[in-house]
Amino acid sequence: MNKHFNWLAPVAIICSASSCFAVQYLTVEAAQKVCFPGATRFEATPIRLTDAQKKAIEKDSGISVKSKDQNVWKAYSGKTFLGWFIEDDVIGKHDHIDWALALDPNGVVLQVEIMNYREAYGSEVRRDTWRKQFEGKTAASPLKLQKDIKNITGATLSCRHVTDGVKRLLSLFTIVLKN
């Protein structure tokens, strides 16, 4: 067999993550700084949607609202209002993705940042039997010929839900925050 074509020595990628099963990219504070590098303070203005507002957002965006509570911050540089930072979560495939949307004062999207991403490895991760296989394992594997890799995102997750989330939060801006 040619060394450049290992038909029977398969591999596939899971991810370039370092060591844990969930990936934390940014904390809320770090994400706030990334979204508003010039901000000197963030004022927490959490909101709770009324039933009417929830319905209005669902009607406007076409996406169901799972939680009436939303963590929102206003970013300021001194006294200048820079925009909104909204923390949110959506279901990826099985688990939540924590993400944040930054809007300028007029509701124009500045950034979408993923903060936490939990289901990097598909549902096998949640099986006890699967997890147990890690116990006592070292880098020296006896089963190299049957190894493979799985892509972190391509196989199990779609960013469609984040896209829907952006749509939903833009409706929330129009209906609740703007006024």
Added chain:
Amino acid sequence: MRRCKPALGTFVEITAQHTTIHLKQRAIQAAFDRINDLEVKMSLHCPDSDVSQLNAVAHEKELAVSHETYTVLQESLRLFELTNGLFDIAYKSQNGTSRDIVLLPNNQVTFLKPLTLDLGGIAKGYAVDEAIATLAHHGIKNACVNAGGDLRYLGKTPPLIWTRYAPHYYEQSQEVWVKEHKAMATSFPSENRDDLSATTYKNGATRQTLHSPMAITVVAKTCLLADALTKLVMIMGESSETLLNQLNAVAFVRPVEGLNTDE
């Protein structure tokens, strides 16, 4: 520092190491901006993109495109020639192939027939390459860009990747990296994937949808090549060996069965 944003129809993760934190942030932001910029130029879904413009009018007149789009077209045509038409970015066309694309000087392009180009099989890899170039330009020495499995790294040490061993456990390793090869891409045929955004791959010559029972990973010098080659290995199977040798790439293949074991 590691950041992740939705782009290119997937999640793009950028990791960069540098001692100065604001430099890292600026570099990563610039890399994300570069990716967005390329997406706007090459996406079939952006009505103003070079690709959409070409599809609309290039059979009637010459059209100037961005340098980046021109580069990707050049590479696509090279692969079209090398594979005798298997790699065809014009596979969506009613009538006509990449042979009907004419690249003129000064980034001008024209078509001999109305064509529908789709750079989906190659542009994501190119975007990853360019993001890495942007990070390097900002003085970053160690970095990794991962766009849903199309990934490339910068620096001496390859990133650890999770390797799955049969039947059900994972290990981190660097084994799949081949010396000098800094880019990698993985493709799954669509029917083996259950997410809504699953891509379909087509054979450029026969226009048939691929039903490969294999998941394919290619390691190459650039992510553009790795991205394109995964689909070619899927089509060509073992006969892709010559092509892989020619392009100095390595393929790893495994049956998809058992890969997606989600209940």
